Amino acid sequence: MVNDRLKNLDGNGRRNFLRFTAAAGAVLALDRAKVLDVVSDSAGSAMADEASCSATCRSVSIVAGDGGFAWFQLLWPHTEIATSTDGGFAFHAQGQQIKAKDTDKPFYYAPESPWQGLDKGKRISAFMAGTNQTHTPTPMSAATLGAGQSMLAVLASIQRATPSLLPVIAIDPVNFGAAPGAPDIAKVGNADGLVQLFNSAASQAILSAPKDAALFEAYYKAFLGLNKAAGRSTWARPLRTGKAASNFLGKNLAAQLLPSAQDLSDYGVDGGTPNKLAEIGRALITTAKAFRMGLTQSVIFPAMRDDPHGAFGDMNALKSTVGTLGKMLDAFLTDLGAQQDPACTSRSLADTVVMTVHGDTPKDPRNRNGWPDGTPANSNWLYVMGNGYLKTGWHGGVRADGSVDGFDPSTGKDVPGQSSDMTSAAAGAAAAFAVAKGDMKRVRDFYTGPAIDGIVNVNPL
Secondary structure (H helix, E strand, C coil): CCCHHHHCCCHHHHHHHHHHHHHHHHHCCCCHHHHHHHHHHHHCHHHHHHHCCCCCCEEEEEEECCCHHHHHHHHCCCHHHHCCCCCCCCCCCCCCCEECCCCCCCCEECCCCCCCCCCHHHCEEEEEEEECCCCCCCCCCCCEEECCEEHHHHHHHHHHHCCCCCCEEEECCCCCCCCCCCCCCEEECCHHHHHHHCCCHHHHHCCCCHHHHHHHHHHHHHHHHHCHHHHCHHHHHHHHHHHHHHHHHCCCCHHHHCCCHHHHHHCCCCCCCCHHHHHHHHHHHHHHHHHHCCCCCEEEEECCCCCCCCHHHCHHHHHHHHHHHHHHHHHHHHHHHCCEECCEEEEEHHHHEEEEEEECCCCCCCCCCCCCCCCHHHEEEEEEECCCCECCEEECEECCCCCEEEECCCCCCEEECCCHHHHHHHHHHHHHHHHCCCCHHHHCCCCCCCCCCCCECCCCC
């Protein structure tokens, strides 16, 4: 019989109950299905559906080094830059800005900004974080949780709760950094390398015949059914990975991950697309396919890297670049939204992914003339699409007069004059909170700074 007190749990209480049932099931050596039956009977089917889902979100981290980060502030401009009428400011759509109506803090879009029509969980959380790092291809100052731990490595460490064949895949150049428990990463040289990473030599040599591949997978799964150890909770992770691996080994996945002509069209990639944009589009297409097949939890790739000092000298080219970049990001979540999450059948893939964007220098938002590398107060920032787990809008920001606000992570309130490097770790912790699906205890395994209650949603949207 359903207990209303359990059925109506929310926030930390709900998460703690689900963690308790998982732990109790492991202690009692109960089959996962039996645990879910108990949850359904005592707390309702909705709670059981949630319990059946993976404990973490997937992540896509875009690292825009060598000056390329500047392009993203045209998609997600500072509030007072977007609303200013100063013709010298580095914003291409003055008078065309669109005010977000459902963010927690003020936020404006350019006409080309992605995800405007999606649910409010897909809004951007923009955090003042890090310092200007002109010019490096692998910036890290805005992507940290402090104590020498990189945000990228922390996210991957948290994601180890959800097994996959290759936990993290990355396109060079990348500085993955360090964090306790972080997995090794698989590196490739470009977007096409992501496809070839899954071009199984075994599938080409040993199991090239489809009937042999199917037979191998059937044999492996039959072995699991006969193996007495298969019911032990301590074997859960390797056996889940093994099941996926048997499926992987029997297939040449390169063909399934390769962008199709329709994919390229949907993402706005054609023969005339500059390589700096085509690489992003191809990487996103393959990432969506890899997520759908359960092959990885995290993808990291560089973006733009073109140091666009003269961008405002050719407004047609600038608007084309911003438009294509926005279209690609839109297409990615549209693509994921059309696919059921293989680890959470009640949700789409778009509902279980977190995206981050950081870079070396966003350039000066107050000066389009040569778009200088220097930023007001040497500031930098981090963009996160937290999928309902974070407070949205600008946390701190660059003002029209050149002053810079920080923010208090415990309250969410802006702090005038605060250096952006004061909140680097808190911003990274917020991203980790989203990937951990609101499990602050897991975030505290890495983060020792002040409370972040003011920038996260204890009760996710």
